Amino acid sequence: MMLLTCPNCGARNVSEFRYVGEAKSRPDPETATPEQWRRYLYFHRNPAGWIKETWYHGSGCRRYFGIERNTVDNAQRPAGVTS
Amino acid sequence: MSDIAAAPIARTALSFPGPVRTTDGWETTARHAAGGLRLADLGPLVKLTVRGPADGSVRAALGTSFGHTVRPRGGPLAGALVVGSGPGEWLVLGAPGTGGELLAGVRSIIADSGEFASVVDVTHGRALVRLTGADTPLLLSKVCAVDLADRVVPDGAAFRSSVARVVTDVVRDDVDGTRSYLLHCERSSGQYLADSLVDAGIEYGIEVGAPTEHDDATGHPR
Amino acid sequence: MSRNGQRTPRYSAWSLVRHGLGAGGEWGRAFRHHTPRQAYDVVIIGGGVHGLATAHYLAENHGITNIAVLEKSYIGSGGSGRNTAILRSNYLTPEGVRFYDRSVKLYEHLAADLNFNVMFSQRGHMTLAHNDSSLRTMHWRAEVNKLQGVDSSVIDPGEIKKLVPYMDVSASTRYPILGALYHPPGGIIRHDAVVWGYARSADAHGVHIHQKTEVVGIDVTSNRVTGVRTADGRRISAPVVVNCTAGWSTLISDMVGVDMPVQTFPLQAAVTEPVKPFLDTVVVSGTLHTYVSQTDRGELVFGASVDPFASYSTRGSLDFVEGLAGHVLELMPALSKMRLLRQWAGLCDMTPDYSPIMGLTPVEGFFVDVGWGTYGFKAGPVSGEAMAACIAHGKPPEIIAAFGLDRFEEGRLVGEKGAAAVGH
Structure with a gap:
């Protein structure tokens, strides 16, 4: 089982978490055009490598948190650390 | 009774x-x-859940934080077990029938703190x-x-x-x-x-x- | 068939006997190795069933043969060799039914068309219903299918038991089986043979298949594709480049700056040791996220839904095996002593509406046939046929008109979610 490190609870089985997805900046719903909003909803960077993403620790602290994960080998590091 | x-x-x-x-x-x-x-x-057992800022006066008054427990010897929660069940989340366990006193105790803690916090009796x-x-x-x-x-x-x-x-x-x-x-x-x-x-x-x-x-x-x- | 003038030997019962008797020498190679040319009319990235079928139909239907298929590993090494080889056309939307039914029809004649035994076994396909709402959807699907002329009906647990005696159809299970959507023309096929058959036929038409040739860059001049660069330092010029990759479709599209509404998820599958034949239909349970079939060799092939988070990793997980075993035993308790032989994962490019992305892109000459999620293999022939027409005529044929990339920004999603993606 892959382990994911929660900033509150420490390393836990990945099955305790829900994958939220890539961390993206949300356009302002007041001013965004439908096209911009759909781009925000549907398009992803989907890189093979490091990516900043959001997870939810549903079986633990019940908090959302950011983490950086390498999508090729699932290595992780705390969000905000740049290589 | x-x-x-x-x-x-x-x-x-x-x-x-x-x-x-x-x-x-x-x-x-x-x-x-x-x-x-x-x-x-x-x-x-009486079970109360308390939510509030993870590191403020409510936390100080409850006497414990996420991952730890405490049994207050005095004060409004004397005799209960206070569990830090999450970041900014506590579980207060007390003897059967003490729900009213404990609820009042936690409410006074929240009122004194002036923080945005809540307590709910989830015993049942x-x-x-x-x-x-x-x-x-x-x-x-x-x-x-x-x-x-x-x-x-x-x-x-x-x-x-x-x-x-x-x-x-x-x-x-x-x-x-x-x-x-x-x-x-x-x-x-x-x-x-x-x-x-x-x-x-x-x-x-x-x-x-x-x-x-x-x-x-x-x-x-x- | 001709091979640039020389004849490709036909596979037949007679040639089998001749070779069996020692006459005729070694079997010839099914497709040849070439030195890449400086320029092609069409470069197809991805040597799976989609890429090779596109090359085959470009040559066969449109007379375009100056084509290179570039494959970074060996042909069929990606999704084409990792799927569970199930074919069916009992979809929910009329567009989906029509599209996949064309694919099944092409598969039915594929062995004859390609002169290659693809071992298509139309053994029947059943999708189990474990609750009232899914039984209702099964009835709906059956009626949609019948209107389109697809053989499909709802059967009760007694009929299921007759078809699959080992199935636990009792009411005492956690998810009792209330009925099934039965689709007799569905079945399984030898997926490697489909890849090899298309490769051999394309090769016979003069298409170049370059294995171990990874594309690392695509050249674009004033919004027009001019060629590709490969990992071994070559530059191959071409006015048309087709992205036929699965798993890596985002990375290829990134090379021309075309964003994709795709997220890549691993999908795991597993196979048991071979046993005597006892299961001659394909059994699918959406509720239990599992599908089971028995191969001609006797192994049971199990598939599931995609992993719960996006990744390019193809490592198997114990979590998956545990869940899979529990679900399969729920259906067929008699399999408790079976041993798993191996497990693997393939990469699925999931789109927001569980439908593929096919056709033109904002960059001229750059075509895509991607976003095939968990249902790409069964659509291989029809996709190749449609993409070939799209490339030859410069516009998508009607059958794939709804699957364009522009639908996402314009908000015209194609909701095949209920039926196309088993286990989602």
């Missing part, structure tokens, strides 16, 4: 084959467990069991992936994780030097969790019984 104590007005989340008894208005199993590994239904909405015996870490390791070594989860520590795939608060709360854990979950998952624990404990000779005075989370004889 005597008629309330005699007639059940509530059932705990768990039922087991065999005789039942009524204490403090709660119907629970009357089975007696004397073995080295025991599961006791602590459903009648949750299940609570105590698992006691030297073999409890072996039993729990079959249904929970968290390392229960002293170094990681010492006496007085608390965490929330998946136990038999049920989201459960686990509190290490040794009784007279014997390993013991409190397990707390949503009421509707309680019977399943208890059955899973009994199933996992068969090989260690687990017994189900009514709580004894040692099993009371508050540590006070009843």
